[in-house]
Amino acid sequence: xxxxxxxxxxxxxxxxxxxxxxxxxxxxxxxxxxxxxxxxxxxxxxxxxxxxxxxxxxxxxxxxxxxxxxxxxxxxxxxxxxxxxxxxxxxxxxxxxxxxxxxxxxxxxxxxxxxxxxxxxxxxxxxxxxxxxxxxxxxxxxxxxxxxxxxxxxxxxxxxxxxxxxxxxxxxxxxxxxxxxxxxxxxxxxxxxxxxxxxxxxxxxxxxxxxxxxxxxxxxxxxxxxxxxxxxxxxxxxxxxxxxxxxxxxxxxxxxxxxxxxxxxxxxxxxxxxxxxxxxxxxxxxxxxxxxxxxxxxxxxxxxxxxxxxxxxxxxxxxxxxxxxxxxxxxxxxxxxxxxxxxxxxxxxxxxxxxxxxxxxxxxxxxxxxxxxxxxxxxxxxxxxxxxxxxxxxxxxxxxxxxxxxxxxxxxxxxxxxxxxxxxxxxxxxxxxxxxxxxxxxxxxxxxxxxxxxxxxxxxxxxxxxxxxxxxxxxxxxxxxxxxxxxxxxxxxxxxxxxxxxxxxxxxx
Numbered sequence: 001x002x003x004x005x006x007x008x009x010x011x012x013x014x015x016x017x018x019x020x021x022x023x024x025x026x027x028x029x030x031x032x033x034x035x036x037x038x039x040x041x042x043x044x045x046x047x048x049x050x051x052x053x054x055x056x057x058x059x060x061x062x063x064x065x066x067x068x069x070x071x072x073x074x075x076x077x078x079x080x081x082x083x084x085x086x087x088x089x090x091x092x093x094x095x096x097x098x099x100x101x102x103x104x105x106x107x108x109x110x111x112x113x114x115x116x117x118x119x120x121x122x123x124x125x126x127x128x129x130x131x132x133x134x135x136x137x138x139x140x141x142x143x144x145x146x147x148x149x150x151x152x153x154x155x156x157x158x159x160x161x162x163x164x165x166x167x168x169x170x171x172x173x174x175x176x177x178x179x180x181x182x183x184x185x186x187x188x189x190x191x192x193x194x195x196x197x198x199x200x201x202x203x204x205x206x207x208x209x210x211x212x213x214x215x216x217x218x219x220x221x222x223x224x225x226x227x228x229x230x231x232x233x234x235x236x237x238x239x240x241x242x243x244x245x246x247x248x249x250x251x252x253x254x255x256x257x258x259x260x261x262x263x264x265x266x267x268x269x270x271x272x273x274x275x276x277x278x279x280x281x282x283x284x285x286x287x288x289x290x291x292x293x294x295x296x297x298x299x300x301x302x303x304x305x306x307x308x309x310x311x312x313x314x315x316x317x318x319x320x321x322x323x324x325x326x327x328x329x330x331x332x333x334x335x336x337x338x339x340x341x342x343x344x345x346x347x348x349x350x351x352x353x354x355x356x357x358x359x360x361x362x363x364x365x366x367x368x369x370x371x372x373x374x375x376x377x378x379x380x381x382x383x384x385x386x387x388x389x390x391x392x393x394x395x396x397x398x399x400x401x402x403x404x405x406x407x408x409x410x411x412x413x414x415x416x417x418x419x420x421x422x423x424x425x426x427x428x429x430x431x432x433x434x435x436x437x438x439x440x441x442x443x444x445x446x447x448x449x450x451x452x453x454x455x456x457x458x459x460x461x462x463x464x465x466x467x468x469x470x471x472x473x474x475x476x477x478x479x480x481x482x483x484x485x486x487x488x489x490x491x492x493x494x495x496x497x498x499x500x501x502x503x504x505x506x507x508x509x
Contacts, residue, residue, distance in 0.1 A: 017180020228349025
């Protein structure tokens with residue numbers, strides 16, 4: 001147990017580089033660079049224009065990354081880190097210059113915000129590409145530990161005077177996490193199906209991947225829209241930004257630690273749509289009572305919503321990485337489409353909240369408009385995304401799950417190989433082969449996609465037929481087969497079939 005815990009929190013170069021990026025960018029939720037700038041610089045107009053510029057270019061960058069990765073024109077492969085670092089550096093230079101050049105403060109702030117949105121979006125896409133392209137045990141662990149260490153680094157930055165921090169970020173911190181990302185990218189295997197299979201030649205695979213993600217994206221986008229609304233409400237008080245960032249980073253630390261621990265101890269299955277169904281009543285109630293509360297409630301509501309949002313962004317990265325591996329989809333496409341929807345809905349909420357600030361009067365307060373809009377839109381999304389009205393009776397939809405398989409089989413007692421235990425599984429096992437595959441999956445900690453491939457192989461399907469049934473490329477199926485052979489210590493298809501047939505699914509087996 002001690003070795004497992006030490007292995008969980010051991011820092012690596014990619015994890016620390018990602019942590020430094022997250023800390024500097026303050027998790028990318030509140031335009032977090034402003035806590036490191038003087039408070040007298042944080043006026044309402046400057047914050048408004050900065051947020052609009054930064055948020056707008058951020059979601060455009062995500063969609064552009066998805067588009068460029070789909071066209072496969074090679075633009076993203078040429079000096080990718082430099083393409084992200086240059087606008088990020090210039091954005092910080094613009095913000096620092098805006099503090100001292102008073103005649104052009106607004107122009108420099110808007111330019112700085114736009115460049116920071118472009119640079120941070122490009123960095124997020126690059127980090128996601130690395131996490132998705134490495135083995136699950138490595139990529140997901142670096143992602144989660146990076147989020148945990150980001151909280152510690154972010155709090156440590158408050159020990160440095162603000163004027164010095166603002167100068168250190170573009171001159172010291174940016175080169176450090178850029179170098180870490182560059183070195184991490186060198187470990188990526190470019191021969192994986194997610195890179196080798198041309199998106200235009202596998203449109204069916206990419207359509208299927210998008211179909212598996214859009215419900216989760218809209219669910220998380222619903223919370224993003226609410227965070228945009230509350231962000232516009234709280235913008236008049238710059239001190240709220242610091243509180244929001246602190247709680248968001250603390251929430252990211254707790255969530256990362258919890259996911260890591262559960263993953264290693266027993267395995268973990270998370271579902272964004274299910275989480276939305278569970279948290280919807282709580283969030284809707286919190287916004288419903290907003291008109292009857294004071295400023296203090298707005299401050300803590302904003303902080304709590306953004307903490308939940310930052311955790312959602314972590315789950316978004318996990319699901320996109322899993323989608324890329326399981327379906328052989330370019331990581332920037334999966335993350336760009338998912339993130340573009342989420343950040344776009346956040347921007348929509350912020351614009352709606354800003355317009356509401358301008359049209360409110362004595363009869364209708366801004367808090368009332370935000371409350372009504374949030375509850376209404378959350379409800380619409382709940383029924384549109386999670387409820388299936390087809391058939392004789394409505395039922396709740398779930399969407400794809402985030403599956404983290406424990407790498408330590410001894411962490412939990414082995415399950416008895418019997419039909420009673422098989423019946424407790426999450427899938428319906430309709431025949432003997434399916435039950436045998438489930439028992440194999442339980443013992444060797446196979447993922448659901450790997451278990452599907454084993455099931456189809458045992459039933460005599462060819463690689464081409466499996467690719468057609470799972471809506472993936474043949475290269476992706478072969479990659480899954482290599483991983484399965486490695487986990488099961490077999491070398492041929494016949495050995496795999498014989499291994500499955502050893503399991504007795506009868507009650508007395």
